[in-house]
Amino acid sequence: MSNSLDDVVSGALGVLDTHGLEFCSMRRVASALGVQPSALYHHVPDKQTLLALMADRIVADVHAPVDGSREQRALAVCHGLRDAMLSIRDGADVVATASAFRLGASGIESDLAEVLGDRDGARTLLLYVFGHTQATQDHRLASAVGVLEADPDLDASFDRGLAIVMRGLAD
Incomplete structure (x- = not known):
């Protein structure tokens, strides 16, 4: 076959x-x-x-919602992207690498740029999401094999950092 x-x-x-x-x-x-x-x-x-x-394939179901404020729509993309990358081991590394080298056909950066009306702002958000998600995956793997203790604050720190980046883009 x-x-x-x-x-x-x-x-x-x-x-x-x-x-x-x-x-x-x-x-x-x-x-x-x-x-x-x-x-x-x-x-x-x-x-x-x-x-x-x-x-x-990892990000295939991540799309900007059509309803909501610009900030709500951008946050939805960022959270959807993070969830998609966390769903598979080293997913963030694969997606970040493909994005860095402009490989693949994913439209996430374009979707986010359209939502924000700012291509550089979209790239900045993506880099934050990629970096934090890669660090989260590395930490979770190290915790799973007993090298580090689990960090229950990873999700909250993502949201806090995302809010800071969003505020910076609004200025």
Whole structure:
């Protein structure tokens, strides 16, 4: 049975969630799908393209709501993005990397820029969300393996920082 592009992306996300980004190789994805690594290249030309597709899948359901104030809509995007990235191990690393290198087709930055009326403001918000979410994922992983104690304030600190960034953008 041959795999589709959707199967390849799903397999890659499964490997990512199980092993983390550091060990999410084309060889490991191929093994998870029961194929030779060369079979993946029928669907994606390289790992960067696969990472972009993974990032797009992670954030696929994140969209700016049509109702509410500009601030409410921007906050909804930021919270939706954070939740989506936290839903899979190293999701923030994948999405942040794809965004930094302008890989993939995700429209989150454009959606946020449209909501705010400010492309630089949208990028600033995204960088905050990426950074805080990456730190949260790192902390949760370290806590899960007993290196650090769990920090029950991570969600609240995200909201406090987000409010500060939003105030800065309003000025």
